[in-house]
Amino acid sequence: xxxxxxxxxxxxxxxxxxxxxxxxxxxxxxxxxxxxxxxxxxxxxxxxxxxxxxxxxxxxxxxxxxxxxxxxxxxxxxxxxxxxxxxxxxxxxxxxxxxxxxxxxxxxxxxxxxxxxxxxxxxxxxxxxxxxxxxxxxxxxxxxxxxxxxxxxxxxxxxxxxxxxxxxxxxxxxxxxxxxxxxxxxxxxxxxxxxxxxxxxxxxxxxxxxxxxxxxxxxxxxxxxxxxxxxxxxxxxxxxxxxxxxxxxxxxxxxxxxxxxxxxxxxxxxxxxxxxxxxx
Amino acid sequence: xxxxxxxxxxxxxxxxxxxxxxxxxxxxxxxxxxxxxxxxxxxxxxxxxxxxxxxxxxxxxxxxxxxxxxxxxxxxxxxxxxxxxxxxxxxxxxxxxxxxxxxxxxxxxxxxxxxxxxxxxxxxxxxxxxxxxxxxxxxxxxxxxxxxxxxxxxxxxxxxxxxxxxxxxxxxxxxxxxxxxxxxxxxxxxxxxxxxxxxxxxxxxxxxxxxxxxxxxxxxxxxxxxxxxxxxxxxxxxxxxxxxxxxxxxxxxxxxxxxxxxxxxxxxxxxxxxxxxxxxxxxxxxxxxxxxxxxxxxxxxxxxxxxxxxxxxxxxxxxxxxxxxxxxxxxxxxxxxxxxxxxxxxxxxxxxxxxxxxxxxxxxxxxxxxxxxxxxxxxxxxxxxxxxxxxxxxxxxxxxxxxxxx
Numbered sequence: 001x002x003x004x005x006x007x008x009x010x011x012x013x014x015x016x017x018x019x020x021x022x023x024x025x026x027x028x029x030x031x032x033x034x035x036x037x038x039x040x041x042x043x044x045x046x047x048x049x050x051x052x053x054x055x056x057x058x059x060x061x062x063x064x065x066x067x068x069x070x071x072x073x074x075x076x077x078x079x080x081x082x083x084x085x086x087x088x089x090x091x092x093x094x095x096x097x098x099x100x101x102x103x104x105x106x107x108x109x110x111x112x113x114x115x116x117x118x119x120x121x122x123x124x125x126x127x128x129x130x131x132x133x134x135x136x137x138x139x140x141x142x143x144x145x146x147x148x149x150x151x152x153x154x155x156x157x158x159x160x161x162x163x164x165x166x167x168x169x170x171x172x173x174x175x176x177x178x179x180x181x182x183x184x185x186x187x188x189x190x191x192x193x194x195x196x197x198x199x200x201x202x203x204x205x206x207x208x209x210x211x212x213x214x215x216x217x218x219x220x221x222x223x224x225x226x227x228x229x230x231x232x233x234x235x236x237x238x239x240x241x242x243x244x245x246x247x248x249x250x251x252x253x254x255x256x257x258x259x260x261x262x263x264x265x266x267x268x269x270x271x272x273x274x275x276x277x278x279x280x
Numbered sequence: 281x282x283x284x285x286x287x288x289x290x291x292x293x294x295x296x297x298x299x300x301x302x303x304x305x306x307x308x309x310x311x312x313x314x315x316x317x318x319x320x321x322x323x324x325x326x327x328x329x330x331x332x333x334x335x336x337x338x339x340x341x342x343x344x345x346x347x348x349x350x351x352x353x354x355x356x357x358x359x360x361x362x363x364x365x366x367x368x369x370x371x372x373x374x375x376x377x378x379x380x381x382x383x384x385x386x387x388x389x390x391x392x393x394x395x396x397x398x399x400x401x402x403x404x405x406x407x408x409x410x411x412x413x414x415x416x417x418x419x420x421x422x423x424x425x426x427x428x429x430x431x432x433x434x435x436x437x438x439x440x441x442x443x444x445x446x447x448x449x450x451x452x453x454x455x456x457x458x459x460x461x462x463x464x465x466x467x468x469x470x471x472x473x474x475x476x477x478x479x480x481x482x483x484x485x486x487x488x489x490x491x492x493x494x495x496x497x498x499x500x501x502x503x504x505x506x507x508x509x510x511x512x513x514x515x516x517x518x519x520x521x522x523x524x525x526x527x528x529x530x531x532x533x534x535x536x537x538x539x540x541x542x543x544x545x546x547x548x549x550x551x552x553x554x555x556x557x558x559x560x561x562x563x564x565x566x567x568x569x570x571x572x573x574x575x576x577x578x579x580x581x582x583x584x585x586x587x588x589x590x591x592x593x594x595x596x597x598x599x600x601x602x603x604x605x606x607x608x609x610x611x612x613x614x615x616x617x618x619x620x621x622x623x624x625x626x627x628x629x630x631x632x633x634x635x636x637x638x639x640x641x642x643x644x645x646x647x648x649x650x651x652x653x654x655x656x657x658x659x660x661x662x663x664x665x666x667x668x669x670x671x672x673x674x675x676x677x678x679x680x681x682x683x684x685x686x
Contacts, residue, residue: 179395181391181393181395182397184351184356184391184395185389185391185395185397185408186408187356187383188354188356188383188387188389188466189383189384189388189389189408189409189412189460190379190380190381190382190383190384190409190412190413191380191412192380195412199408199411199412200397203397203399204397204398204399206399
């Protein structure tokens, strides 16, 4: 083994990152502007709504999508967060999560559709998705900071990298699971590919895709603490601060708030599974 | 011109279809080609044509290639080689947009497992084809309702497919195919997933609809009875080839080989054979010949009854030996002595419909054609003979009434 010289993979990556960094302004500034604009927008909209009304709105959503017990949990949980004094941070976290999830969905669903259409594309994309899910977040945070600086933007990028794969996978799976006879029926009646996608495949894959969306939201939320380490605001920042100050009480309160948000978002985004009609 | 013509249609499954095709042209069998190249021949150089308004049934066991064949006809599966023409227009090699147009306007399809869209209501399912053609909403609804009424499911338009029984689901499948008003219906084992009784109802319904619709139908089945009931012509398929193509009674009475013979042995002949296949020459006489001639004729032919016909061979009545001897003794004419109320059937009456008639009668059944012209007679022995495969070789040939010489 020793006779083979070490492959300079690390150097290569460094050189690529440096090369990209020289054109930082053109390549990454537009992305940074879009992402930070999205986060600011969602955070400000949510912050503009009085907390009581926002909590009641979430309660209503939980009732419509999850039923009565989900509604009670949502109301109790969110009022508890407000009572503990973490409401502003919660809103910041929600802004971050919504922006990350939305970006992942916008990229992930078309990518998933492309995978379902082409086996070759799937073979190319799948290892990349594995890489995105298993590569430790800190590793790509370093270049992300290099390109985007500190703050919420690299946080969102990290969240998207982590939360994107399930959307692609579930969309691909959902479309491939559409019974072949139904796809055939669509073809037999003379559908174009677009009509088949919109009228047959996506409606039938909806439940599976929604499971992917649910996963995506959960994973985006799980990144808030890591995002906080590079300067993103929100509940993650409180957890991070509590850890660095060894403040057990504060750490638990902020952690509990994240758990509550996670359960609320989960209940709301899981709805589609119950309203499914079974394929014949 | 036939509505649909298929020539030398072949489908090779595998990665080197051209290699397999070459061997096929050199006369290799399917098994040899599979051994040599690993390519599997799904459909092997099939040719046929279907006339407008005809029901053409393709029958075969599973794995015979029949489902592949029907999918080659609308290119749901891309043929390896061959030709499919509809109204003289070649489908193979047609541009995708043009092919979509043909599928929309000319081809309706009904699937074995219904293939209804679960998230759409019954009406929305039926509207699907029209929606694809971007027919305006109002017109679409109207046409969908018409199609629903055709299959008798009007009150179910807002139900979802999972709320319907199997038979109802396939009615929706049929209505969906009909809503586009296509010329050709491709029916892939359309009734195979249904219970036997429901299946029979659906067959009847299809035949009844066909009386008014006059669609050209390509019907796939593995059920011989279904093929015999529905088919104007039947093709028997095995290993990707047609073994025999013919009218139902031809297949039943004259199987091309052992395979077909085995297939038809299980079939109930009484449902296939009709009166003209088993009828015998009818002994008949015009009334002016008189009672003595009639008696002589009966004795010559060893029969105990005689039909009375006029010069146009129209059936007038029947006299028995007793009637004739009575006429001789009393001097009455044959016309006054004959029984006018005698049983008769058309030449296309199925044998199984004759059983109830035969059970109650002691006289034979007359077979009459248009304007009650006497064609022949059915005696009990002939029906039984027909059931064990002895069929009148002159199949439907007219039988001249005896004693009637023009």
